[in-house]
Amino acid sequence: MKIKKEADFSSWYDEVLQEAELVDIRYGVKGFIIYRPNIMRIINQVYELYDKELEKTDHSPCQFPVVIPLSYFKKESVHVKGFEDEVFWVTKAGSHELEEPMILRPTSETAIYPMYSLWIRTYRDLPIKYYQTGSVYRYETRATRPLLRGREFLWIETHNVYSSIEDAREQVKQDMNIAKEVLYEKCGIPFLMLDRPEWDRFAGAQRTYGFDTLLPDGKAIQIVTTHLLGDNFSKVFDIQFEDKDGTKKLGQQTCCGPGISRIAASVICIHGDDYGLVLPFDMAPVQVVIVPIVFKGEEKLVMEKCTDIKRTIEQSGIRVKLDERDMSAGAKFYYWELMGTPIRVEIGPKEVQNHSVTIFRRDNRSRESFEDKNAVVTILRIASSVLSSLRKNAEDYVNKNTRNAKTKEELLSNAEKGGFVKFNFCGKEECADEIKSGTGGIEVRGTLFGSDEKPKGKCAWCGKAATEVAYAAKSY
Amino acid sequence: MKIKKEADFSSWYDEVLQEAELVDIRYGVKGFIIYRPNIMRIINQVYELYDKELEKTDHSPCQFPVVIPLSYFKKESVHVKGFEDEVFWVTKAGSHELEEPMILRPTSETAIYPMYSLWIRTYRDLPIKYYQTGSVYRYETRATRPLLRGREFLWIETHNVYSSIEDAREQVKQDMNIAKEVLYEKCGIPFLMLDRPEWDRFAGAQRTYGFDTLLPDGKAIQIVTTHLLGDNFSKVFDIQFEDKDGTKKLGQQTCCGPGISRIAASVICIHGDDYGLVLPFDMAPVQVVIVPIVFKGEEKLVMEKCTDIKRTIEQSGIRVKLDERDMSAGAKFYYWELMGTPIRVEIGPKEVQNHSVTIFRRDNRSRESFEDKNAVVTILRIASSVLSSLRKNAEDYVNKNTRNAKTKEELLSNAEKGGFVKFNFCGKEECADEIKSGTGGIEVRGTLFGSDEKPKGKCAWCGKAATEVAYAAKSY
Numbered sequence: 001m002k003i004k005k006e007a008d009f010s011s012w013y014d015e016v017l018q019e020a021e022l023v024d025i026r027y028g029v030k031g032f033i034i035y036r037p038n039i040m041r042i043i044n045q046v047y048e049l050y051d052k053e054l055e056k057t058d059h060s061p062c063q064f065p066v067v068i069p070l071s072y073f074k075k076e077s078v079h080v081k082g083f084e085d086e087v088f089w090v091t092k093a094g095s096h097e098l099e100e101p102m103i104l105r106p107t108s109e110t111a112i113y114p115m116y117s118l119w120i121r122t123y124r125d126l127p128i129k130y131y132q133t134g135s136v137y138r139y140e141t142r143a144t145r146p147l148l149r150g151r152e153f154l155w156i157e158t159h160n161v162y163s164s165i166e167d168a169r170e171q172v173k174q175d176m177n178i179a180k181e182v183l184y185e186k187c188g189i190p191f192l193m194l195d196r197p198e199w200d201r202f203a204g205a206q207r208t209y210g211f212d213t214l215l216p217d218g219k220a221i222q223i224v225t226t227h228l229l230g231d232n233f234s235k236v237f238d239i240q241f242e243d244k245d246g247t248k249k250l251g252q253q254t255c256c257g258p259g260i261s262r263i264a265a266s267v268i269c270i271h272g273d274d275y276g277l278v279l280p281f282d283m284a285p286v287q288v289v290i291v292p293i294v295f296k297g298e299e300k301l302v303m304e305k306c307t308d309i310k311r312t313i314e315q316s317g318i319r320v321k322l323d324e325r326d327m328s329a330g331a332k333f334y335y336w337e338l339m340g341t342p343i344r345v346e347i348g349p350k351e352v353q354n355h356s357v358t359i360f361r362r363d364n365r366s367r368e369s370f371e372d373k374n375a376v377v378t379i380l381r382i383a384s385s386v387l388s389s390l391r392k393n394a395e396d397y398v399n400k401n402t403r404n405a406k407t408k409e410e411l412l413s414n415a416e417k418g419g420f421v422k423f424n425f426c427g428k429e430e431c432a433d434e435i436k437s438g439t440g441g442i443e444v445r446g447t448l449f450g451s452d453e454k455p456k457g458k459c460a461w462c463g464k465a466a467t468e469v470a471y472a473a474k475s476y
Numbered sequence: 477m478k479i480k481k482e483a484d485f486s487s488w489y490d491e492v493l494q495e496a497e498l499v500d501i502r503y504g505v506k507g508f509i510i511y512r513p514n515i516m517r518i519i520n521q522v523y524e525l526y527d528k529e530l531e532k533t534d535h536s537p538c539q540f541p542v543v544i545p546l547s548y549f550k551k552e553s554v555h556v557k558g559f560e561d562e563v564f565w566v567t568k569a570g571s572h573e574l575e576e577p578m579i580l581r582p583t584s585e586t587a588i589y590p591m592y593s594l595w596i597r598t599y600r601d602l603p604i605k606y607y608q609t610g611s612v613y614r615y616e617t618r619a620t621r622p623l624l625r626g627r628e629f630l631w632i633e634t635h636n637v638y639s640s641i642e643d644a645r646e647q648v649k650q651d652m653n654i655a656k657e658v659l660y661e662k663c664g665i666p667f668l669m670l671d672r673p674e675w676d677r678f679a680g681a682q683r684t685y686g687f688d689t690l691l692p693d694g695k696a697i698q699i700v701t702t703h704l705l706g707d708n709f710s711k712v713f714d715i716q717f718e719d720k721d722g723t724k725k726l727g728q729q730t731c732c733g734p735g736i737s738r739i740a741a742s743v744i745c746i747h748g749d750d751y752g753l754v755l756p757f758d759m760a761p762v763q764v765v766i767v768p769i770v771f772k773g774e775e776k777l778v779m780e781k782c783t784d785i786k787r788t789i790e791q792s793g794i795r796v797k798l799d800e801r802d803m804s805a806g807a808k809f810y811y812w813e814l815m816g817t818p819i820r821v822e823i824g825p826k827e828v829q830n831h832s833v834t835i836f837r838r839d840n841r842s843r844e845s846f847e848d849k850n851a852v853v854t855i856l857r858i859a860s861s862v863l864s865s866l867r868k869n870a871e872d873y874v875n876k877n878t879r880n881a882k883t884k885e886e887l888l889s890n891a892e893k894g895g896f897v898k899f900n901f902c903g904k905e906e907c908a909d910e911i912k913s914g915t916g917g918i919e920v921r922g923t924l925f926g927s928d929e930k931p932k933g934k935c936a937w938c939g940k941a942a943t944e945v946a947y948a949a950k951s952y
Contacts, residue, residue, distance in 0.1 A: 024591055028545045029578060034591055037536035037606065044537060060513035061520060065628055066542070066580075066611060067564075069504045088543075089568035090580065093615040094561040102505060104542075104566065115500060115510055130513065134610070135542060139569040152541055 001338070004274050009217045013269060020276055020338050023146045031144040031151030038339065039264060041285035043154060046263050047133060049186050049282060050156055053178045059129045059158055064111045067102040072110045076236045079109065082203020086139045104137035109204065109255065112159050113237035120251060122242045123163050131158040147265035148221065148476050154260045161239060161251040168228060168252040172209060175226040175256040176449065179211050183223065186282040188391035189213055189266050190398050191223065192420070194446030194471055199429045206230040209449055212473070214398050215269045218418020220445060220473035223263050226256035271390050277340025278363050280390055281383035288313055288320040288379055289336045293329050293348030301352045309345065309357065309375055316376045337362060342386050343379055363389055405460050415439035420473045424466035426459035435461050435472060442472040477814070480750050485693045489745060496752055496814050499622045507620040507627030514815065517761035519630060519740050523609060525662050525758060526632055526734055529654045535605045535634055540587045543578040548586045552712045555585065558679020562615045580613035585680065585731065588635050589713035596727060598718045599639050607634040623741035624697065624952050630736045637715060637727040644704060644728040648685060651702040651732040652925065655687050659699065662758040664867035665689055665742050666874050667699065668896070670922030670947055675905045682706040685925055688949070690874050691745045694894020696921060696949035699739050702732040747866050753816025754839050756866055757859035764789055764796040764855055765812045769805050769824030777828045785821065785833065785851055792852045813838060818862050819855055839865055881936050891915035896949045900942035902935035911937050911948060918948040
């Protein structure tokens, strides 16, 4: 790594993507990238973490087609309006035109809900909680950026149906808890869950909640989004059920989309440093790497000890790798630091003699010696300490970069500094537009979900009566 | 289940797909189906089994775009000819025509190999062994059948590059061993690996090997295929490397495609019976279900014992579920038999009193009592016995339905019976065509890979000199 993260975050990001062989952006279609093995293994870990939480909360996996026929897509008029400019069209098969054109799914509501209409008959069929894993396609007109904004991106989408709006609202809370468990508890990524303003809602949703974190350039990025659809879609897709009392009612729906590429990108951007990636233990494809330090004549004992320790670590369920490649220990150190492997165990003649292991932790790059019989306990303790430390740094960054603005002047100067600006807001779209153009681009991202933040006095920008405490930021 | 498998296999298959809620075929685009949770969980197990073997053999995961630009697709002329009639075209984005049309990948050679050309420089970069998981798209003109033949199907594709053709040939053997490990050892599905005749090779391959099994209607189905590409693609995609001696050489390639939907379908078709699915232990989403048999007043002890046993089984790493739903034990039995859950543990007051568990095995529907302290060992023993028994039945079926034909008359009468017909063959495409039309549809599927079967005398059909021992069958 040549570029310092502090000095030039954007170039640092490009460099780490290339040096760590994460993605290739030279594919022949703009906005479509190649996920190379080093990022794919990280992404697979994120999927696994998310799937586990979804299964725990009674979501079931399913898979719907990637193509959506025009007749399905155009049913919900607000939805089609929101997406029609950014869909890819499949119009031909072999040498002939299709009778009905199809779109590549930009999201799957209009693919899934016609089927829900067939599957749901009575209250006994509810709730339905399904999730689907895969790619979606959006013809982005904004500048694309690998993993952060692409025309094909990896995500999960959940689609739930309840018999009451109260249950649907509870699902929104569950979506938050799931995100917290994965993002905050496992990946060390803090986020604000923001109730998006009306004009920024998902096309067809009653409410949209965005889960925003801050990247090191002070720009917000939405990494998960959840929508309270209510009966907007169930009306047009005829998702009805017979309730206990015999009456017909409309299903109450929610859907949630964790952006898996973006979660991986956030971890890279937020925790990474001048030596490359820094991965939290749970999402690291290789959690512990063992590097033998060999000198002529002492290889055998060292390698034996490496193999022993590897077996012990493996038996405790940790993903461990013994690096036996024919290259210098220094080159191996460099490689595994670049890859972000949280813990490195170094074993040489000294460790053999002293019944010890030398443990290097990637986050603060410190090195310490421990009794080898305590290797696993020590590793797990350090793993937890690495995670807390990464999380704390990330949290400190968000806190430090969330600034109050009481006046227009403060709004302007805080917008300049980056991060979130928190201010009393009138709640009007026109005012949000003015703020955006007047501040060089900060957008009103919404109000904090579940908080009791009450506005006092006037809108910091326009001076009209404030109706809410809003958060604004430049964003990806 | 109403339809008997023996009486009407095709209708039985439709019924089991519907009754077990595996797929829905009512989606608005022909040949595209919905994978419901019950099949998705099975498919995820198959993916996991396959991924594990791929990782063990040093394959790395990657993900390439679903769209392939025309300029990439048309590079290999034999390949484009083989696929151009069956690709879907993406021609528009938003409201405007794309400058360069793109296809939905029918397979990913032409997406991946331009990148291999960029990544491979010297012999040190080889071998490359990558795999990708996901769906591919083919505009099938033949009749589609859920999971067996669709326009969107789930698979894995591996794409390997070696520095020598010998290494590439070794990869073909490894592909066979991987398939054997998953299909035969874990899923109990026997197969013949057949070296496909020249006219039936993958477009652009030097050799194609199909892994065929037999469904209960006597028709062969290819569930995995592996191709020795040699330097056919590396020539046109410029995949060169500098060898140890400094000379430039072309990469030698292989690719392999396990059809995950088809593997799941084969397990359903081959092992299933008149009560529904019958799943081998390793691929069952729920391996053991515990059904409490409750009588008034004795619920507490029974439920306590169920919970205890569940914990014990779970701790041994088995996927176990305690069915606490509010419905009769009989209805639960029916449900879990339909789902194919290999082992059911029944616990009632009698079992509490006798310190026993009653174990029902799904394959032969037998029920036996065991000491409860031996529950896990007994379950694992029965699991292994279920697998051997399923595999043996499947193998017996293939053996019984592989018939020799020495003469045209025998070819005709054995073709009538279904299954494979094995015969001395002249190796000519014209003769294969005549066999197909003359026998009502059996196709020459190839010669047995790695066998030393030598033809004797004349071609059973045309009477010309035989050059090989061929296998023919009607097929999916």
